[in-house]
Amino acid sequence: MDIKTYVSERKEALKKAVLSAKKVPTLAIIVVGNNPASESYVRGKMKDAAEVGFKAIDTHLEESVSQDELLALIKRYNENPEIDGILVQLPVPKHISDQAIHRAVAPEKDVDGFSPISPFECCTPKGICDYLSAEGFAFRGKNAVVIGRSAIVGKPMAKMLLARDCNVTMLHSKTSEEDKCFYLAHADLVVVAIGKEGMIDASYRFKPTCWIVDVGINRGEDGHLHGDCVPNLPVERQTPVPGGVGLLTRLALLENLLEASK
Numbered sequence: 001m002d003i004k005t006y007v008s009e010r011k012e013a014l015k016k017a018v019l020s021a022k023k024v025p026t027l028a029i030i031v032v033g034n035n036p037a038s039e040s041y042v043r044g045k046m047k048d049a050a051e052v053g054f055k056a057i058d059t060h061l062e063e064s065v066s067q068d069e070l071l072a073l074i075k076r077y078n079e080n081p082e083i084d085g086i087l088v089q090l091p092v093p094k095h096i097s098d099q100a101i102h103r104a105v106a107p108e109k110d111v112d113g114f115s116p117i118s119p120f121e122c123c124t125p126k127g128i129c130d131y132l133s134a135e136g137f138a139f140r141g142k143n144a145v146v147i148g149r150s151a152i153v154g155k156p157m158a159k160m161l162l163a164r165d166c167n168v169t170m171l172h173s174k175t176s177e178e179d180k181c182f183y184l185a186h187a188d189l190v191v192v193a194i195g196k197e198g199m200i201d202a203s204y205r206f207k208p209t210c211w212i213v214d215v216g217i218n219r220g221e222d223g224h225l226h227g228d229c230v231p232n233l234p235v236e237r238q239t240p241v242p243g244g245v246g247l248l249t250r251l252a253l254l255e256n257l258l259e260a261s262k
Contacts, residue, residue, distance in 0.1 A: 003239060006131060007247045011052050014254055018053040025261035026055040027085045027111065027253075028077045032070065032096065033063035038089045045087070048250050054257060057083070067096045071104045078106040084261040085111035087253070090152075111256040114152060120256040122156040127248030128191065128213050129160050135237075137189070137211060139164035145183050147171045147200070147228075148193035153215055157191050181205070192216060192228040200229040210235040215245045 001009075018024065027049060029042055042058060049056035061070065070088075077086050086109045088101045102114045110118040113126070120126075132139070144166040148154035154170065161168045169183050173194075184190060185205045192200055193215035206212075212235050216228030227241030239245055 001135065003131065003244055003247055006134060007251050010251055011048075011254070014052040014054075014258060017258060021258070021261065023261060024053065024055050025084050025257045026057065026082055027087060027257050028057045028059065028080075028083045030059050030061065030070070030073065030077075030086070030088045032061045032065060032088070032092045035091065038091070042089055044246075045250060045253065048254055049257075052254060054254065063093050067100060070096060071100065074101070074104045078104075078109060083109065085109050085257040087112055109260060111253055111260050112152075113156070113256065120259065121160065121252070122152060123252040123256065124153050124193075124215060124245060124249045125157040125160045126256075127250075127252035128157065128215075128245060129164065130252065131248050132189075132211070132213075139166050142166050142188035143186055144168050144189040144191070145171060145187040146191045146193070147180075148191075148195075148215070150193065153193040157193070161189075161191075189213070194228050196228055197226045198228070198230045200233070202230065202233060206233060206235050208234065208236065211237040213239050213245060214241050217241060217246060 029045060031038055031042055046056045046058060074086060077083050086105045107115055107117045107119060111120055113120040113122040144161045146154055146158045149170055149172045158168045158170050171180055171183060181204060187210055189211050191213045195216055197218040197220055212229060212233060214227035214229045218226050220226045225242045
């Protein structure tokens with residue numbers, strides 16, 4: 001099943017779940033500054049929420065807002081029983097600490113899953129694993145390679161794959177080209193999240209049964225969006241960009257929000 005069809009079917013299930021819920025799940029989204037990419041992501045999340053009957057509140061703060069002012073707003077949302085989930089859209093200005101934000105959001109409302117004590121899984125890795133499971137990927141004993149070690153994709157992705165009994169290897173900017181070639185050639189699953197257009201191309205050898213998940217979203221010189229991998233690599237499955245992992249991430253956010261509201 002292609003990702004768009006999969007997401008559409010899961011959204012229909014969420015619509016039905018809302019009809020029997022005691023309250024409408026409500027998400028508070030906080031945006032700091034004027035980042036066109038962030039504004040685009042937020043519009044998508046607002047649209048998703050409306051589609052399934054959830055409520056989303058968008059609060060936009062000036063780039064000059066202080067960290068204390070932002071944390072005070074998060075505290076008010078933490079204490080508001082009408083709000084089930086809180087999302088601070090990243091990136092934030094440099095004078096604000098990501099870690100301070102992650103610590104400030106109440107764990108039971110941390111639908112992004114960024115806090116180490118959050119009961120929810122990080123949205124991108126969760127969305128990926130749920131989709132792979134639905135498509136019949138057998139995790140146990142498979143060689144999984146994660147390229148990228150960010151705190152919101154690479155590291156939690158590796159952790160989730162380990163929990164599903166994969167043999168996990170993490171590659172990053174300091175991995176030698178020789179080692180990268182070796183690990184990719186033996187991988188059953190490759191998750192690429194490095195933020196560099198077309199870094200993984202057909203010069204690498206892959207198993208014909210390999211599955212590739214491309215997390216990268218890069219704006220190319222042609223003005224279009226491109227992944228971290230070139231399209232149509234010689235593998236069994238490869239997720240598209242756009243129309244791939246971004247949709248899975250947004251779906252996982254909605255599913256976390258529904259659980260938070262319960």
